[in-house]
Every structure is written in C-alpha cells, then in structure tokens.
Amino acid sequence: MTDPCSPAQGPLAMICGGGNLPFVVADAVVRRGRSVVLFPIRGWADPTAAARYPHYWVGLGQLGRFRRLATAAGCRDLVIIGTTLRPSLRQLQPDLVTLHYVPRIVELLRGGDDHLLSGVARIFEENGFRLLGAHDVAPEILVPEGTLGRHRPSARDLVDIARGVALIRAIGPFDVGQAVVVADRYVLAVEAAEGTDGMLARVAELRRERRVPLSGKTGVLVKAPKPGQDRRLDLPSIGVATIAGAAQAGLAGIAVEAEGAITADLEDFVKAADAAGLFVVGVPAGAAGQGGAAAGAAAGTADASRAPS
Amino acid sequence: MTDPCSPAQGPLAMICGGGNLPFVVADAVVRRGRSVVLFPIRGWADPTAAARYPHYWVGLGQLGRFRRLATAAGCRDLVIIGTTLRPSLRQLQPDLVTLHYVPRIVELLRGGDDHLLSGVARIFEENGFRLLGAHDVAPEILVPEGTLGRHRPSARDLVDIARGVALIRAIGPFDVGQAVVVADRYVLAVEAAEGTDGMLARVAELRRERRVPLSGKTGVLVKAPKPGQDRRLDLPSIGVATIAGAAQAGLAGIAVEAEGAITADLEDFVKAADAAGLFVVGVPAGAAGQGGAAAGAAAGTADASRAPS
Numbered sequence: 001m002t003d004p005c006s007p008a009q010g011p012l013a014m015i016c017g018g019g020n021l022p023f024v025v026a027d028a029v030v031r032r033g034r035s036v037v038l039f040p041i042r043g044w045a046d047p048t049a050a051a052r053y054p055h056y057w058v059g060l061g062q063l064g065r066f067r068r069l070a071t072a073a074g075c076r077d078l079v080i081i082g083t084t085l086r087p088s089l090r091q092l093q094p095d096l097v098t099l100h101y102v103p104r105i106v107e108l109l110r111g112g113d114d115h116l117l118s119g120v121a122r123i124f125e126e127n128g129f130r131l132l133g134a135h136d137v138a139p140e141i142l143v144p145e146g147t148l149g150r151h152r153p154s155a156r157d158l159v160d161i162a163r164g165v166a167l168i169r170a171i172g173p174f175d176v177g178q179a180v181v182v183a184d185r186y187v188l189a190v191e192a193a194e195g196t197d198g199m200l201a202r203v204a205e206l207r208r209e210r211r212v213p214l215s216g217k218t219g220v221l222v223k224a225p226k227p228g229q230d231r232r233l234d235l236p237s238i239g240v241a242t243i244a245g246a247a248q249a250g251l252a253g254i255a256v257e258a259e260g261a262i263t264a265d266l267e268d269f270v271k272a273a274d275a276a277g278l279f280v281v282g283v284p285a286g287a288a289g290q291g292g293a294a295a296g297a298a299a300g301t302a303d304a305s306r307a308p309s
Numbered sequence: 310m311t312d313p314c315s316p317a318q319g320p321l322a323m324i325c326g327g328g329n330l331p332f333v334v335a336d337a338v339v340r341r342g343r344s345v346v347l348f349p350i351r352g353w354a355d356p357t358a359a360a361r362y363p364h365y366w367v368g369l370g371q372l373g374r375f376r377r378l379a380t381a382a383g384c385r386d387l388v389i390i391g392t393t394l395r396p397s398l399r400q401l402q403p404d405l406v407t408l409h410y411v412p413r414i415v416e417l418l419r420g421g422d423d424h425l426l427s428g429v430a431r432i433f434e435e436n437g438f439r440l441l442g443a444h445d446v447a448p449e450i451l452v453p454e455g456t457l458g459r460h461r462p463s464a465r466d467l468v469d470i471a472r473g474v475a476l477i478r479a480i481g482p483f484d485v486g487q488a489v490v491v492a493d494r495y496v497l498a499v500e501a502a503e504g505t506d507g508m509l510a511r512v513a514e515l516r517r518e519r520r521v522p523l524s525g526k527t528g529v530l531v532k533a534p535k536p537g538q539d540r541r542l543d544l545p546s547i548g549v550a551t552i553a554g555a556a557q558a559g560l561a562g563i564a565v566e567a568e569g570a571i572t573a574d575l576e577d578f579v580k581a582a583d584a585a586g587l588f589v590v591g592v593p594a595g596a597a598g599q600g601g602a603a604a605g606a607a608a609g610t611a612d613a614s615r616a617p618s
Contacts, residue, residue, distance in 0.1 A: 088522030109522065111494045167483045174476045176496045185420045187485045190499035193521050194511055202503055202511070212502050213397030213418065 004077065004136040007033040012137060013075035013129070014038050015058070015066070016045040017082025021134070021141070021237065023049045024264045025081055028138035037073045039066055042093075044084050060087055061105075064097030067127050078129040079137055080233060086116065086193075112175025114226060117233040133232035135262055143238065143282045145258035149270045151279040153253055157220050159185060161255040161283060164222025172227040178236040181249065183219025188212060196223065196236075200245030207250050217252040217277065221245075224257035224285075236261045243272040253279030260285060313386065313445040316342040321446060322384035322438070323347050324367070324375070325354040326391025330443070330450070330546065332358045333573045334390055337447035346382045348375055351402075353393050369396055370414075373406030376436050387438040388446055389542060395425065395502075421484025423535060426542040442541035444571055452547070452591045454567035458579040460588040462562055466529055468494060470564040470592060473531025481536040487545040490558065492528025497521060505532065505545075509554030516559050526561040526586065530554075533566035533594075545570045552581040562588030569594060 002009060012029055016022035016038050022045065026036045038055035040047070050057075056069045070078070089106060092098070098105075101123055108119035121131050135142045147153070153161065160182040167180050167187065177191030181203050188206065191199040200221065206212045223236040238254065238261055246254055254273070259282075263269050273280045311318060321338055325331035325347055331354065335345045347364035349356070359366075365378045379387070398415060401407070407414075410432055417428035430440050444451045456462070462470065469491040476489050476496065486500030490512050497515065500508040509530065515521045532545040547563065547570055555563055563582070568591075572578050582589045 085520055086522050088519075088524070091522070109493075112496060115494075163483065167480065167485070170479050170483065171476065171499070174472065174479065174496055176476070176499060181501075184418075185424075186502070187421060187483055188502045190480070190485060190501050192490075192499050193495070193497045193515055198511075202507075206502055210397075211394055213395050213400070215397070 004132050005029075005032050005034070005139070007035075009034065009077055011035040011037050011073055011075050012132075013066075013070040013073070013078045015078065015080045016040045016050065017080075017084040018044045018046070019083045019264070020046070020049065021262070021264045022082040023052070025079065025134045025138040025141065026053055028140055034137070037070065037075055039070070041082075041084065045082065059093030059095075060084070061092035061094045061098045063101065063123070063127065064095040067097060070129070076128070076130055077137075078124055078131050079134050080120075080124075080131070081134040086113070113234060114175045114229045118230045121230060121233060131232050133235065135235065135259075136232070140266075141262040141264065142259045143256050143261045143263055143266065145282040145284055148266070148273070148280045148282060149278075150274040151253065151277060153220070153255070153279045153281055156184060157252050157255075157279070160220045161222055161281070163187070164220060164255065165224055165257070165283060168222065168224045169227050172229075175226065178226060179221060179223040181219055181221055181251065183212070183214050183251070186212075188219060196221070196238075197241060197245050200242075200249045200251075203249035203251075204245075214250065217250060219249070219251045221249075221251055221254045222256075223254070223261055224283075225260045231260075238263050238269065239265075240268060240272045243269065243276050243278060246278055247276040251278065253281065255281045255283050258282030258284050313441050314338075314341055314343070314448070316344075318343065318386055320344040320346050320382055320384050321441075322375075322379040322382070322387045324387065324389045325349045325359065326389075326393040327353045327355070328392045328573070329355070329358065330571070330573045331391040332361070334388065334443045334447045334450060335362055337449055343446070346379065346384055348379070350391075350393065354391065368402030368404075369393070370401035370403045370407045372410070372432070372436065373404040376406060379438070385437070385439055386446075387433055387440050388443050389429075389433075389440070390443040395422070422543060423484045423538045427539045430539060430542060440541050442544065444544065444568075445541070449575075450571040450573065451568045452565050452570045452572055452575065454591045454593055457575070457582070457589040457591060458587075459583045460562065460586060462529070462564070462588045462590055465493060466561050466564075466588070469529045470531055470590070472496070473529060473564065474533055474566070474592060477531065477533045478536050481538075484535065487535060488530060488532040490528055490530055490560065492521070492523050492560070495521075497528060505530070505547075506550060506554050509551075509558045512558035512560075513554075523559065526559060528558070528560045530558075530560055530563045531565075532563070532570055533592075534569045540569075547572050547578065548574075549577060549581045552578065552585050552587060555587055556585040560587065562590065564590045564592050567591030567593050 038053045040050040108116045164180045164182040179191040181189040189199045347362045348367045349359040417425045473489045473491040488500040490498040
C-alpha cells in the first residue's frame, strides 16, 4: 500500500460523525501537508468545527452526493470516523445511487456492527474509493504499549486484564462488543448495544446499590478490537469521558490493546487518568494467552503496594 | 444415586433464599411423601411462607448452626434454592464452624458465580451432606422441550435462538452470565452481574431511546446454564417477571435450554406469555451446533406469518 500519510496521495475525503476525533484526525493530516475534504453527516457532526475545513454536508446514506463531490474534489482515499448510532432503514436519506444498494443495506442491518461496517466499506470500495483507517493517516491517535500514566496495575489487576482480553476474544465471532469489566476475576459486565459509557454507568449503579461485593478501587475496564474485525472502521476509542465513567464505576484502571484503540488526545487522557487515580495500560495483542504474564511485562513491574494480600 | 424423590431418603434439608421457588419445591417434595426441614436465610427468605413448614432461621454463613440442627433433624440430603445476592465477606455472619472456612471463602469470592457456588457445595459435602439440585427432588420445576404456549417462534427467531445458545456456550469458561438478548442476529445484551431483569430493563431503555433500530416485536431472550456448571445450584430460572421484562423490552419471545431452566409455576408462566403475545420454547441442549435446525425441530414448524420477508 502506498504511504497513506503522504501528501502525494491527493486530498483525503473524510466522512465525519460526532465527537472531536474527526477534527483531531483532520488536523493531523493537514499537519503532514495533505489536504482534506470533510463530509460531515447531518445530525451527527459538529457544525462549528466542520466550518473550519473545506466541507460538504451529507445525509446518512447519500452515497451519490458523496461520490460526485469527492470525485470532483480529486479524492480517492477515504476515512470514515466519529460516532453515529446504528441507523434504522427509516433513518437513511438515500439518494438515487444509494437506492440501488437498499437490498444489500437491509441485509447488512441484520447482524452485528462488524457485519454492517465491513459491508458499508465494500460499497465504498466498489465505488472507486480506497478506504483507510483513521489511524493509517493519523498514527498519533493509536494508544501505545505500556503503562501510560503515573499509576500502575497491581498483580490482581493484571489477572483481570488477561481475563478480560481473553473474554473479548471468545465473544469475537458473535460480533458483540469490544469491552468488558472484570473485578477480582469476576466478570461484572459485558458490553453489547449499550456502549462503553452505558456499561460503566451500570457497573457504577451495581456498586452504589451494593449488588456486587467489592470495596475500594477494584476492577478493570478492558477494551480491545474484536478478533478479525475490519480495523479501518470502529477501532475501540477511549477518552476523558471513559476515565470519568471508570472512576464512577470504582475501577482501578483501564486496559486497551496497544495499537488497537484510539484516543483524540493521549496527553489529556493520561492526565485525567492520573488525576482520577486510575492506571492506563496498553497491552500488546496476544498477551492474554500467557495468563497475564505478557500484560505484566508490558505494564512493567506490578505495583506491590496494590497487590492483594 | 439413590432416588432423591423417594421418602425413604429421610427428611430433606432446604436452605432457602428469596422468592417463592423454595416453597414450590417444598410443596412438591411433601406431595411425594417426603418430609422437609427448611433453613430460611435471614434477610432473604419470606417469613410468612416459611412459617408453614418446620424451619430454623439461619444467618448467611452459619454453617455450624445449620449442621447441628439439620443433623439433629435426621437430614442427610440438602437442597439450596432461592435468590440471594453475592455476599461480601462483611455480610457473612460466620459462626465458629464457618470461621474455619473463612480463608477458603475469601478465595471463593474471587471469581465468578460458579466458582463460588461449587466451592460452597464442596464445603457442605465435606460436612457430610449430600447436595441435590432442586429439580432432583421436584422435577416438575424443569422447563420441558418444545413450544410451550400459543405463540411460535418465526424462522428469524430460530436463528436468534441458535446464536444466543452458541454465545452462552462460548462465554461459559469465563463464568459470566446465563442469558443474552439477540434480535435479528444482532446481540443486544449479555448478562453479567446485573441479572436477567436488569438486562431486560436495559434493552427496554435502548429501544425506548431508539438506540437500536428495531421495530415491532423483535428479538429473543435466551437463557441456558453455562457449560460445565454445577447444575445442582443456580440453574437459570424464569417466571412471570421474566415475561413482563421481555415484553417491556419489545422481544418476540423467550428460549431456554429444555431441562436446563426452572420455573415456579409453568402453567402461570405460559399463561402470562400467551397473554403478552410472547413465544416460549424449550430448546434441547446441543441445538446450537446445527444453526437453528434443531431449535426449529424442537419448536415445531416456524410460524410463517412472522417469518421475515
């Protein structure tokens, strides 16, 4: 693959959902000297931020409009980034080109997120675009390996991390979620349609109601891509809101697959984790098989003061 | 194993948590001519119902008191039945005998429910009791195979059921939950510490907020024991509240593993399902491997009027 970071690849088309990640990525691309053309999705993307870039608003499902404008702007490479909810067919605003794909879209909506996203990716590729991951054009958004802040996972946390990574791997074929909460070897929550924030709020409530017998900061939020998922779309993302949710849930820290999760601003994120007293660790892919040993190696020596007695 | 239903086995000790299932089981045992001695757990069991049987109240963790009284009453067989929450060590009221087991209990509390329950079972066995499943002494509480009410699963529902059963099997080694919700092949929710009612309430909220793009009655609650779990304890249970929760969540029906789930009153349960317009089906264990075919066979011909177009 030709270097996706290179300005020689021509302007980059970016279909943008909600949140600030699209603009963080756009800025990173522009910083490298490559131009961008944004296609903010009506109802999702932030209008004020979008106004800072060359852009054309699109409705969800307006493939014809996108294809015409992106081609006219000289874009061949495409990144799709930012939050949206799974649409219902009724929420789509298909134009004439998209109408052609409706039978396929109906089929894609019947299944998990991967199934939907990889099908959508194929449709863009059939229309002549090269789909890239946001991290291909802006590698700085990837969470690196190792302990990232001031706090370190304990030996107990490393066991929880290994268990969480293995669980995400086991549910991969079912196209469920990308996150779980494990506390002292006990699986407190598995994410599905509710999303990470919803799952963390649930754990916070279970603990507030004393429905789980845990005290002190215990447990880890583990996020990792599903095995086999298309990494160009929907890599798990974390941010300052994740820190707030994990702190509310009484967790000890957050573990993500290194280079397998993205964040808009790593420095802000780590600062927030430090302030909240949470550890953040990037675990190398494949660490779970060794029962926490590799996770331990990645995280450095476990903090003995937090190890269970 | 000698017939656990036979009165010749002597009086049956029953440690009782919350709900009416303990008393349904006690009545069924008494109906067979076997006597019972109840050990209702303080704070969990219903005092009014318990008063109808020979009984001795016990605090959570009073093994010494239980052993002394059950032995004096001539009980060798023991059933543990009814709802409790996972206790914290602090919530236990250990007597002198239990104190001896505290180090082991500490270890048992570190892990999933199976880990805890099978460890507790071993402790009772070491103290000379034969632990039985409630369904061993009262087989009528087991949910049988086949379509149980007026409504039938559609072809789409059968696919969702097969997916749900396979998912529960995949997460089995992680000692997570016994229930999932799958709607049109999309996994909406996986149960962990929040329990089935909590999971169904979450699905209802996701649908109310239109965060999942489903319309009409779509999706199935699937409940099945974890593979390898000790079936004498904690078989998944369903009841009228489950029907209410599933209806609120907009589901089409409920599938459980046949002979792998219990209910206090099957007739009431099925009547409630009929009234709510939900199907209820008992799927034979091992049905998932055949991708819904066996589930279809168990459920009879799928209802063509509800099959997707």
